[in-house]
Amino acid sequence: MITVVGAGTGTPVAADALAGAELVVGGRRHLDAVRLPDGAERLVLGPLAPALDTIGAYVRAARPVTVLASGDPGFFGIVRALAERFGSGLLDVRPGVPSVAAAFARIGLPWDDAVVVSAHGRELRTAVNVCRAHPKVAVLTGPGAGPAELGAALGPERILVVASALGDPVRERVERVTPAEAAARDWGTAVSVVVCLDESRAPDESRAPGGARTVAGARTVAGPDVRPPGWALDEAEFTHRDSMITKFEVRALALARLGPRLGDLVWDVGAGSGSVAVECARLGAAVVAVEKAADGVERIRANAAAHRVDVRVVHGEAPAALAELDDPDAVFVGGGGGELPAVVAACARRARRTVVVALAAVDRVPAARAALTGAGFSCAGVLLQSARLAPLPGEVTRLAAANPVFLLWGERPRASVEGVAQ
Template sequence: MITVVGTGTGAPLTPDAVAALAGAGLVVGGRRHLAAAPVPDAAGRIVLGPLAPALDAVERYLEKGQGHRVVVLASGDPGFFGIVRALAERFGPDRLDVRPGVSSVATAFARLGLPWDDAVVVSAHGRDLRTAVNVCRARPKVAVLTGPGAGPAELGAALAPPSGERVLVVASALGDPERERVERVTPAEAAARDWGDAVSVVLCLDESRVLAPVRTVAGPPRSPDRWALEEREFAHRDSMITKFEVRALALARLGPGLGDVVWDVGSGSGSVAVECARLGAAVTAVEKASDGVGRIRANALAHGVDVRVVHGTAPAVLSGLAAPDAVFVGGGGRDLPAVVTACARRARRSVVVAMAALDRVPAVRESLTGAGLDCDGVLLQSSRLAPLPGDVTRLAATNPVFLLWGVRPPASSEGVSK
């Protein structure tokens, strides 16, 4: 049997955890955990560094069948982004006796007096920080578990330019009565500091929205129950808006979700940007018209989502943006092929282009394929039900729209321009 003891954040070990240690033949843990726990003198010790050698040593000990318990000491709740996963995969859940402590996430929110059943938790420990940054941009209450090279400074630097109203709460050395610190800073302030290695968790908060309504399901809000919203649900100018039939297929090909970055280039009313944000993506809307910028912001506010709006002309303005997972390009103009090329070179997954002019299709298709994307497309022609006098109905045709999309083959995704 392997007993996994979560040491919590500063709380003393429970009596049953102490009893488990007393009967241990092998104790595994971080250097500070081993130093603080009452490990029997006769027990073997393994200081956790690389995980694989430690698991190999545990397996060799168990194979000897000496009848003594193996105890693994871990921080907080070891079943929450912790060592329980690796142990269960290697030895099976039935061989584990887990004694959880209080997680650093729960402790950090407790220090602020905030509930966290509606928070999104992201681990950046040993992982690409990009996902954590994107989630922080898209959601109002996020906890980021930090790691080397992915701490408060790096998170703050990535969030500083487009962070909006976000504040970072940096919780360091939680549970240590002498070293614990919980500090509120702006992303720019976090980026300018040397935080050392004692950080436990960073909370990224929109403080105007930290108290959500009562929840039934924990974690991020469920996906919206409808998308491809009616045009009347957005402010727009003279019907200059991507129609909902086109938006429905565009969303299907973009596949926006939590952790993604999506560009909406030539955003106009921002209808595609807002829909992608409602589905959890971190969205940047690019618009050259100043009145369009205002409409995008108003539509985002009306639908309760965060959309970063960049006022400028593509493709020039795109070079300063973080690389997207997916891009929607609307509108037309002579620069459309150049815009699509710039987007296709940087998109990690897909580019979707909507256009009314037949003459633009060949050049756009060439831009997509020239950037290494597999291209496909349709001509969308829809007719909507419309009333006629006498309580009868006719079909009213909408303007046909070409929708082309390019998808990056999986094997070539590593070569995408940053």
């Protein structure tokens, strides 16, 4: 039997969890905080594979093992690896208080509507994109992925709550800082979790201490509302100029090919009204909209605000405006112009997964396709022609044809995507 005990965050290790153990495994601080049974071997966790091999030797010999872990070891913890290796039936899991729960408790906020993302031993970009996209995020930190690195990647509209040494009666600290303040400090190794808040988009019950606490209604499902009730919204849902907007039929297929999801970064280049940008943000992605027209920039911001999503707007002309942006997972290119091949090529060089291009002019299709294939993407596309029901006098209906649009999409080969992700 392997007893897995959640320690720290104010949760003491019960004496019976260690009684009879012949091997006790854990981080150095957890092992130093307990008294091992007489004769028990102590194994400080380092690389996981050798530790699992040692545990396996004890299990095969029917010798009891206790594993000490932080908080709830079934929440981004060692239970997953132990269950995969030895089977869940061999585990006696005794969870403590998760660091995320403790952090939210310290600041007096509920967390059933929060996104929890681990940056411990993982790519920081996923945590950054989630923090950009959502108003309430808890980040489990790690070396090279702590408050300083998060702060350096985030804008001033966020607030970071840094929780260190949770459960330690002497060293525990919970500090509220701006991203710039976080980036300027050396936080050491005691940070447990960072809570990232965008208070401008938080519901009343999720505001920081001192704010309004009116609860609009009871929640039923935990987690953020990352899937809206519908997408490919009607054009009337957006502010736009003279019907210069990606029509919902085109937007529906574009969204399907872009595949925006939690943790992604999407560019909307030549964003116009920002309808694609807003829809990607509603589906959970972090989004940057690039637009050269000043009035277009204001429309994008207004549409994002109307739909309560965060869209970073860059006022500039592609491809030059793309140079300082983080690499995207997916890109939507709208509009046209003589720079289109260069814009598509620049996007294809940077995109980790896919690029989707909408074109009204047939003359520009070959150049856009060549730009995608020249970057090593597989390329496909369709000509979309639709006709909508429109009323006529006498309570009859006609079909009103919309302008045809070419939609091209390039996808990076899977092996290349995996290489980029590493």
